[in-house]
Amino acid sequence: MIFLKRQLPLVITFIMGVTFTLQYYIPHPVSEEAITNVAKWMQIISGFALFLGLASLFHVHAVKIKRQVPGWGYSLVLYAGMLGMIAVGFWSHGETRVDGAQTSFGWLYDYTMVPLQGTMFSILAFFIASAAYRAFRARSREASVLLASAVIVMMGRVPLGQFLVPWSWDVTQWLLNVLNSAVRRAILIGVSMGAVALSLKIILGIERSYLGGGRDQ
């Protein structure tokens, strides 16, 4: 069992990791065919991950309903929503539109999914304002620079600001293209090195936390 849970995944990870690292440097059609096939396997596995997510969600909320923990009514609502959407989706054969006419699935998508997601995202506009009001204070030199550049960019990125303070557009462009690019590049290099280092550790079997067990080996 240990072999199946620990050793075998590590062996597979090592072989596939090394093979497809080298594949990047091999232009031969055999190598291209290999990556095409593996890409197809990965698509299939990604599809299964959807089912896993769904199954785990069903299981967690089933336990909540069974034990009648506080708030278990919301788990019932979740079940109703999920099963209802799945049933309607199957009934409409997964189509949101047929010959230009909206299906029931399309109706549910357009009038529940879209407004609900849009609403959650739109709360950000209000929260940004209250966070900015609380946080953008010139407490120190660095905070003053942050405040000034935030005000200039906020003006330079909208027509009203460009109209009232024409130079704000040019300064904004300079801030975005020069200062912002430089800093983002530095962060990107650092983060990318981290990602490369993690990938190497996973391929070489040094990092095993993704298997769900202990850390340092």
Add this chain to the structure above:
Amino acid sequence: MNVVAFLCLLFFSGVAFAAPPSLAPPEGFRVLDTPNDTGKSLSLVWKASPSDSKNRSIQVWAAESPHAAFKKVAEFPSNTRYVKAGDFPWWAQPAGKGEHYVKLSSSQAFPIEDGKSYAVKLLVRDGEQEAWSEIAEGRPAPNFFNTAQVNNLVFVLAFTGVLLASIAAARRNPHIYLRRIAGLDAVEEAIGRSTEMGRPILYLTGAGDMSEVPTIAATVILGEVAKKVAHYDTSLKVPHRDPIVMAVCQEIVKEAYVEAGRPDAYKEDSNFFITSDQFSYTAAVDGIMLREKPAANFFMGSYFAESLLLTETGASTGAIQIAGTDSDHQLPFFVTTCDYTLIGEELYAASAYLSREPVLVGTLRGQDFGKAFIMSVLVLGTALATIGVVAGTENFDYVLDFFKDFK
């Protein structure tokens, strides 16, 4: 006078009726298998001529053999398709700088198969004049190694070596110097505050799964936080978006309580799964914050649009908030709404600093070497490129090419 007039007439008529200079065919024309490719293509190379111009055109004619019927496959002005600096590395260039280079790939009009020989010739046309080149033959074949990317492979192997050496060194001595991270002092303060107020601590591990660096760092920091929480007997709540991360965190928190000598205080349901959907999870966590009013909120890992929704709600409840993320697009929101923010690699460093795990410490060290190397190359490369331009020399390209990405 009549003789002079006659001679002038003779001269100018000679000039008027003299045959124009004949058009020279392309010089040094050759056909090769395109290097570093998947096959089914040929490379055509010939020397540049001083008379190349936009009014003069080049036609490429190809056939399956020198005696078969030729077919026109391409046409372009003669003053185009030059090899420029940066097209090929010096160690893998099919044509020199300034020469003409054209890649002839297989197409519906002229299919090319590997292993078969093809004959190609060029036609130069300038007004009414034409000149054919010699017929050259080439045989396409796929290549097993892209020599243009040998520099890339060398750097990957070198970085791997440095990383493994750093990890080995850290295993021998895990107490390598790591700069103290400011936000870490606040962790103790936050836990103490929660204990005094008798309110729980909320810890989030972000949107990523266990194969992402920030999530791994978040779980390590959770272990350290859990140890302190166990010691102070404070309540800990860790809502999750990913079942595997939840499983890992459950073990980490349990181990932390055992190490702190308080296995009895461990609660199985301190780690719980909500949903993997972004905004549903956010709404649920916001609800927990508003109802249970935790005294301290930790936001560690990778985040997306939900970051501000979480932190602003937490700020409205008066909690002390500590964040750590490498999601640079969310950093402004964390910085404005949280009391302390670990930016980018400070998160990885914090996890290494707290746990002193040799793998984490060694990895950090290896990455630092990598960054030091990149910074040195940036300074050196900029200097060499500038000197090269000022001095008008291309000799530094031999060094600079090594750091470029060629396909």
Add this chain to the structure above:
Amino acid sequence: MKEFARRMVGIDRRIIFLLIAAAVLLPLVKPFGLPIKVSPEVKAVYDYIEALPERSVLFLSFDFDPSSKPELEPQAVALLRHAFRKNLRVIGMTHWLTGTGLADGVFSKVAAEMGKERHKDYVFLGWSPGGGSLIIAMGQDLYKAFPSDYTKTPTRGMPVLDGVQNLRDVNYLVSLAAGGAGIEMWYVFGKDKYRFEMAGGSTGVIAPGLYPFLRSGQINGLIGGLQGAAEYETLITQKGTATAGMDAQSAAHFVIIVLVLLCNVFYFMLRGEKGRPN
């Protein structure tokens, strides 16, 4: 006065929310309409599409879901209008499962407006799992990656896909991205290997993070947020929801700027007191 300043510094956030709501709603009811300046990064996308010959292949990746609809849908509509006006062939797909209905709706709407036919002038391939692996699969063989489109019609033999075997046959790709699965992924798994030209369209939040890719030429243009969509609408001389939304965005930005400046005034008034204010 100091008491007033103290009350203003700790103002109930609901008042701020009300001010923002008013700033967003009022210009939608009574627009004031200001000229929109076009940035070079948006113009670069426009110029590239403008220079494409008729029946060239434009690939649009709708990498967003309904939460980013207000910013990215106007970009998609403007790009599609431009592409259809130039008589380009458009291939669409999405990496976000929850964005499929949205993307198909946009295609249907703009195509009906411009008199374009599905499968002849455009095709929406839909969603398939995999992310980076899907891009590699499309780069090798588009028909194996998507044997049928969103309407379950077989892709092989479709007039719009004539001559397109894989991503190498695409003339231009624009990824409209709201986050993780988007522009970077298309570059790493797509352009780097299959050598097509590409641009990005993104939400305002992630746009600054994409400037390094723009500056290094990895993407040749960038349409950032609602402002970028409004700039594109200006270029194609057809105003849409983005231009309409810019008045509201202008007002909201100004309210935030005024609030921030006022807050600093009150903060400095209180700072004169003995001891630092919280």
